[in-house]
Amino acid sequence: TQLLEQSPQFLSIQEGENLTVYCNSSSVFSSLQWYRQEPGEGPVLLVTVVTGGEVKKLKRLTFQFGDARKDSSLHITAAQPGDTGLYLCAGAEGGSEKLVFGKGTKLTVNP
Amino acid sequence: KAGVTQTPRYLIKTRGQQVTLSCSPISGHRSVSWYQQTPGQGLQFLFEYFSETQRNKGNFPGRFSGRQFSNSRSEMNVSTLELGDSALYLCASSLIVNTEAFFGQGTRLTVV
Numbered sequence: 001t002q003l004l005e006q007s008p009q010f011l012s013i014q015e016g017e018n019l020t021v022y023c024n025s026s027s028v029f030s031s032l033q034w035y036r037q038e039p040g041e042g043p044v045l046l047v048t049v050v051t052g053g054e055v056k057k058l059k060r061l062t063f064q065f066g067d068a069r070k071d072s073s074l075h076i077t078a079a080q081p082g083d084t085g086l087y088l089c090a091g092a093e094g095g096s097e098k099l100v101f102g103k104g105t106k107l108t109v110n111p
Numbered sequence: 112k113a114g115v116t117q118t119p120r121y122l123i124k125t126r127g128q129q130v131t132l133s134c135s136p137i138s139g140h141r142s143v144s145w146y147q148q149t150p151g152q153g154l155q156f157l158f159e160y161f162s163e164t165q166r167n168k169g170n171f172p173g174r175f176s177g178r179q180f181s182n183s184r185s186e187m188n189v190s191t192l193e194l195g196d197s198a199l200y201l202c203a204s205s206l207i208v209n210t211e212a213f214f215g216q217g218t219r220l221t222v223v
Contacts, residue, residue, distance in 0.1 A: 040216075088153075101153060
C-alpha cells in the first residue's frame with residue numbers, strides 16, 4: 001500500500017517559473033520530510049516539518065505541512081536549472097517506526 | 112563530519128550469485144536503514160537496524176538479509192540474485208530510530 005501519493009509525477013518547466021508539488025496521504029504523520037535526489041546519488045534532506053500548519057522557508061523553497069498532518073506541499077519560486085531533480089516526501093507514520101517514502105516528483109527546469 | 116559511506120558504488124553480478132553491500136553511518140548515528148530504489152517502484156524499505164538489532168523489516172523475500180555491527184556499520188546481503196534485483200540500494204543513517212535520514216550515495220547493482 002502506497003501511503004504517500006506525490007503529484008505531479010513529472011514536471012518540466014522553464015527557468016524563472018514557479019511551481020508547487022504535493023504530497024498527500026490518508027494517514028496522519030508525526031513528521032514529514034522532503035528530500036531532493038540527483039541522478040546516481042542518494043536523497044539529500046531539505047527540511048522536516050513537525051507541526052500541523054507549519055510553514056518553513058529555505059531560500060526560494062517554501063514547505064507547508066497540512067493542518068491535519070496528512071499532507072504537505074513544496075513551492076519553488078523562480079525555479080533554476082539547479083533545482084532539477086527528484087523530490088521525495090517521507091513520513092514517519094504515527095505509531096510506526098518506519099519512514100515511508102512517496103514515489104517522488106521528477107522536476108526538470110530548462111534554461 | 113563524514114557522511115554516510117556505501118561500498119561498492121557499482122556492482123555487476125550474475126543471476127544466482129550472492130552479493131554483500133556495506134554501509135558506514137555518520138559517526139554517532141545508531142540507526143541504519145536500507146532501501147531499494149527502482150524507477151517503477153520508487154524507494155522501498157528493506158530493513159532497519161538499531162544497536163545491532165533489526166527493528167523493522169519491509170516486504171522483501173528472505174533472500175534479502177542484513178546485520179549491524181557494534182560500531183553501527185551495517186551490511187546487507189542478497190542471495191540467489193535475480194534480474195529483478197537490479198536497483199540502486201541506498202543506506203540511510205539516523206541518530207535514533209525514525210528521525211531525519213541521511214543517505215549515502217548508494218550502490219548500483221546490476222544483475223545480468
